[in-house]
Amino acid sequence: MMSDAKADISYIEADAADATPAPLTPGQVLRMRARGHRGLQIGMAILLALLLIALFAPLLAPHDPFAQTLSARMLPPVWSEGGRWEYPFGTDQVGRDYLSRLIYGSRISLLVGFGAATIGMLIGVTLGVLAGFFGGRIDYAVNFVLTAQLALPGLLLAMALVFIIGPSVWVVIGIVGVLHWTYYLVVTRSATMRLREIDFVAAAEAIGASRLQILLREILPNLVPQILVIFTFELGVAILAESALSFLGVGIPPPTPSWGLMIAEGKEVMFFRPWQVVLPGIAIFLLVVAANLAGDGLRDITSPEGRN
């Protein structure tokens, strides 16, 4: 889960080494490749659908996800005996509509996913580009930070921090983000190093562009495809991390509907009401699969050599 980001580093590193910095491909080529890539299409379609569900949750949800009806608590879903269409997926332990909470849960997952992946991106790309561009002492320092980060027990640390600071959506986003930037760093660092050697950077230097200008105008734009790929993967990782924290009770605070929290609430009665565990799990799975498919697809179409 949380450790997977680290787990995959060596693999991504190998990948990054294979992937030559994406030559500026015309948009048409990309679109053509995308059209031929089934995984990317499926992933993007699911992501888009879930984004729309999150956006239009108030229109889609049959009930207010926070509205409690104690006299109608723990109702079974409609396909079980005693279920009614009023609450298609039944109700939870305080009589809230389960379907509505599932629908609203997409907002939390996406918010944490995008928020944390963005924070991780800012940290990782900044460090990676600096280390790759300047090398030397800066590179050494960044490497130190990287090794330190890798030696941290991520999940435990996140737990301890959330437990101590006190849980809120923003705290979870911050902590998950701060713990997931190593991917970006490793990839952007080596890519920047290689870009530095390439002619047009030297050319820019020759005509007297400042280092900052070179970084922003020449290096960063060339990193965008790779950063985008990692961002998509990290989206999935962050969503899983949030669900794990919420499941352990040190993530999103109740009564906010979070899928991980919903699984934790359903856990106690999972032998009798398994759908309370199964449904939110499927939701998380779909979202993360979509992010991973999209990430795989993006990598394939931006640097087709990368896959093999």
Added chain:
Amino acid sequence: MLKYSLKRLSLAVAVAVILSFVTFLLLNFATDPAQAIAGEDAEPEVVEQIRKTYGFDRPFLVRYAEWAGGVLRGDFGESYYWNKPVAEIVMNRTPVTLLLAFMSISVTIIIALPLGIVAAFRPNTAIDRMALGVAVSAQAIPNFWLGLIMIILFAVTWQIFPVSGDSSLSHFVLPSFVLGASSVPAVMRLTRTGMLDVMESDYIRTARAKGYRGFALVRRHALRNAILPVISVLAVQLGHKFAGSVITETIFAINGIGRLALESILGSDIPTVQMLIFLFAIVFVAMNLLADILNAVLDPRLRIA
């Protein structure tokens, strides 16, 4: 190599030291261990008594210094909760976690290697896509959720395996599957990539020309070379299994150090948390080191360099 290893290890220790101070500080100011020990219905007098007995009433820095002094002498202190030396508790609990770690890494190997090899052997076919599908799915399943589903299906509905506990080997089947599954994507993809690389290489072409076909080719020529990078990744993954068993151990009620870590954090058992943070940091770095060394030893090209 030795110098490099020592450097990496000392870095891990440095990280652990900083981290230990921060956790000590945070846990001290955010929770009341005396209350955690006393329980919810304890009267204030009782809590006060415990505070005195354990010395929680003394200044924070004094207690940290005492703890750190103990660690320098190799004494990690006594658990507030278990009233026993932390080192003893951790030692008692480590074998279970090690067993779980090795069993899960075996699960990873059993699933990921064949899938990766078959996928590479028939690239861009239905089999390849299926393997990729397995990898993508395994990466997307929340670990804790998979654990719960396994319990519902295999332990309660079909009653094939025990629900939880660690008293026999069959107790480890479900948890090692859950824990092992999380490493399948990385290892599978790496095997596939490695195999593809090797298959393109000259000597395989030569072997093909000699008439080797199908599995014999894989076994005789390709596998040995393709497996090299996989082995070092497995070492890293083993480190993850060791430290990453927190949720799995908790769900399956396995008395290993992962569950101990979770309970100690929630129960404000500071000395135990401290030692586990050290242990995890060092194991993790050691496993990464092992991976580097394995790489160097196994890969002839690197050895020459």
Added chain:
Amino acid sequence: MLTYMRIAALAAMMPFMIPAEARADKADDTMRVAFGEEILNLDYNNTTKREYIILSDLIDEGLFDYDPETNTYIPSVATGYEYLDPLTIEVKLRDGVIFHDGTGLTAEDVAYTYNWVISEESESAAKGTIERWLDKAVAVDDKTIRFHMLEEYPLAVRDMANRIQIRKAGTYDNDPNAAATSLVGLGPYRVESFEPGKEVVLKAFDGYFAESPKQPVSIGTIVIRSLPDTGTQQAELFSGGIDWMFKVSRDVAESMGAAPNIDHVVSTDLRIGFLVLDAFGHTDPEGPLTNVLVRRAMNHAINRDEIAEFLMGGGAQAVHTACHPAQFGCDQSVAEYDYDPEKAKALLAEAGYPEGFDLELWSYRDKAVAEVVLAKLQAVGINVSLRHGKLASLNEARANRQIQAYFGTWGSGGTPDTAAIARVHFSADTDRNMSNNPKVTDLVLAAEVTGDQEKRKALYSEALSIIADEAYWVPMFSYAQNFLVNSELEFPTYADGLPRLYRANWK
């Protein structure tokens, strides 16, 4: 979706699919019970949690015992007590009471135990409670002990019954934790084996005194297993690995109780749930909670009956007092606030908060209840955020006076007396006291040193009515205790909710 529905259907049927296999337990006369809490220490004198009370009830005896049926303290290894003067209690011991190692109980053992608990070296959890009133215990002769007291204290007999278990003289001489792992007690069961954190095996003690109020003791062997996860407990109960579990949530209890070989047993409990409000203004001297109208509004906002009926169930009831209605001195004639959200809104407006205010509510258990409270307070316009976490962090924040309001519960250690809840929450030196009204504190402390029961009652009445009028708390409900029990087992329950395992027997 289809597979998932099949899973759901299978699992819903599960209780009926499991064969009601013949359990070996009745045949070998062994009752296996599950505790969620790990048993790490056998010595009740050094522990506090409820699981240890249950265990201690089986292996230990105090001088007196609480009788839940008559709601009185009755002699156990003592035959009775007598006040020689307001500061001296004389207790006589029964003949024929022996320790698990066969030696007879003497006054020397009793005096040793009490004097040790209050001694300098002692780390006993009971120390604070006992040293408040006990000067010293003296063995007058072989069967007579005199307790010399520091102050008048009507609850001395309660403390003797609930807090101190008798040890042999000399037990702690070399080690304050000497009885932690091997215990020689006086109770109906002796410890056969003990694996800390895992299992305690108890055998009926054949030398147990016949006149004990705990008699008749029927089951031969009791095994206590530590199973921290409730899911594990459920599965073990299904498969026959355990015969008894407690602290079960209502939903689980009702679902599992439907299985043919499992009974759902419900009892009332002395535990009550309530909100404590920062009426004094520790967090903010000008804060909204310092306004009595706001506190009354919050009392009107909570639907107590609904929580008791739908969330707690089985014998739980709405509570309007800062004590359990079954406790001595818990005057039920104090001001009550009915559920009236409109009135709550009006009161908030009158108090100057027509738009409500921000409130951080802390809680540590019963998350569903906390969520209901949150929704109800939000419904009248208070913007509540919930801080649901561990007890240890709640208490630390409260000790630092950082808490505006918390959802607390108190079980009074099973003591049916308002004293057991009042002092802890309203004396001056507890941070649970967030109203800090010196008048209430004086009344509560005066009641503790008043021997005359009528006077004591009057003092509590006055304190409780101030608490109710000023709305320092939002009292909410009393708990119910759910047990799941092997159907072959007869398990009687008592009004205080404390499980008395020695009373269980095979049908």
